[in-house]
Amino acid sequence: MPGLTPAELDELLTFTTALARTAGELILEGSQAIQQASASDIGEKKNSVDLVTEYDVKVEELVKREIAAAYPTFQFIGEESYSAGSRPPLTDAPTFCVDPIDGTTNFVHAFPFACISIGLIDQRRPVLGVIYNPFLDHLYSGVAGHGSSLSRAGGAPQTLPLAPARPLPSLSQALVAVEWGSDRTAPAVTKKAESFTRLAGDPARGIARGRMAHSLRSIGSAALNFAMVAQGGLDTYWEIGCWPWDVCAGIVIAQEAGGFVTGGKDAPHDGDVTEGILTGRKYLVIRAIADTEGETGLEAQKRIAREWYDTVEDVPLDG
Ligand code: IPD
Numbered sequence: 001m002p003g004l005t006p007a008e009l010d011e012l013l014t015f016t017t018a019l020a021r022t023a024g025e026l027i028l029e030g031s032q033a034i035q036q037a038s039a040s041d042i043g044e045k046k047n048s049v050d051l052v053t054e055y056d057v058k059v060e061e062l063v064k065r066e067i068a069a070a071y072p073t074f075q076f077i078g079e080e081s082y083s084a085g086s087r088p089p090l091t092d093a094p095t096f097c098v099d100p101i102d103g104t105t106n107f108v109h110a111f112p113f114a115c116i117s118i119g120l121i122d123q124r125r126p127v128l129g130v131i132y133n134p135f136l137d138h139l140y141s142g143v144a145g146h147g148s149s150l151s152r153a154g155g156a157p158q159t160l161p162l163a164p165a166r167p168l169p170s171l172s173q174a175l176v177a178v179e180w181g182s183d184r185t186a187p188a189v190t191k192k193a194e195s196f197t198r199l200a201g202d203p204a205r206g207i208a209r210g211r212m213a214h215s216l217r218s219i220g221s222a223a224l225n226f227a228m229v230a231q232g233g234l235d236t237y238w239e240i241g242c243w244p245w246d247v248c249a250g251i252v253i254a255q256e257a258g259g260f261v262t263g264g265k266d267a268p269h270d271g272d273v274t275e276g277i278l279t280g281r282k283y284l285v286i287r288a289i290a291d292t293e294g295e296t297g298l299e300a301q302k303r304i305a306r307e308w309y310d311t312v313e314d315v316p317l318d319g
Pocket residue numbers: 051079099101102103104105179180181182219220221222223239241242243246
């Protein structure tokens with residue numbers, strides 16, 4: 001099966017962008033409703049921190065319906081459909097990969113960093129992504145081979161990263177994003193806490209292998225963490241335990257902004273997001289880094305990936 005052509009991707013970008021904005025209106029409506037709702041309107045999936053609302057389901061239904069009408073032959077993988085038992089295997093066919101509300105916890109708490117994330121996979125590789133945060137009216141998009149951009153408050157798209165790439169000598173100079181995720185079992189929480197301690201801690205003040213990064217951030221949305229790395233506001237983002245729909249769109253946007261995306265500690269760190277990495281639930285993304293004398297930006301990104309995995313613990317995946 002031949003892959004999508006540049007002209008088809010261009011048309012798909014127009015479609016996906018409009019769809020993300022429509023979904024954004026429903027997310028904003030949902031936010032108003034959720035702030036008036038009672039606790040019993042907020043559901044739990046795997047545990048009491050893995051939240052779902054009727055709006056996650058409503059937004060996914062809307063998106064799924066519009067996609068089926070416009071692209072009836074395309075496959076669909078969505079967070080809520082997956083939870084409801086629809087788990088089609090990935091094939092070479094074009095496949096939308098959608099998180100209707102990424103950052104559901106933020107959505108429930110009225111912390112304005114939640115978004116719709118619409119990715120498109122073709123030939124088993126992410127090729128297009130649109131991430132829309134309707135609370136801030138920030139729309140990120142990217143198409144393989146055609147760059148990525150950010151449009152704020154309906155303004156003209158600005159190419160990503162927003163400023164020319166800078167060097168990154170080591171993690172000690174980095175602003176890094178991490179997330180606790182929803183697996184709160186002892187092995188996951190302990191290993192993440194050890195990792196966060198080393199990233200933040202001062203090696204000269206008792207933290208063995210401490211990197212003393214500038215600081216650690218958690219936006220609470222994997223998609224928006226990826227987008228912020230693409231933008232250049234974060235140097236790295238690492239998470240274990242999120243899912244392809246959380247990251248699919250962000251992978252394209254980050255890569256097209258010169259970012260380096262890889263998987264867990266044992267993945268080949270060559271920047272190729274294979275099916276194994278896309279579905280592996282372990283992700284590290286590093287922003288574009290400028291070439292310096294004696295080191296290309298790509299070499300620097302691989303060096304930072306090695307430093308990262310010399311620092312953090314691997315974390316077992318939950319079921
Ligand atoms: C979650 C968010 C969060 C990340 C979790 C994801 P959801 O997605 O992206 O930042 O830490 O791993 O599951 O549940 O809000 O769609």
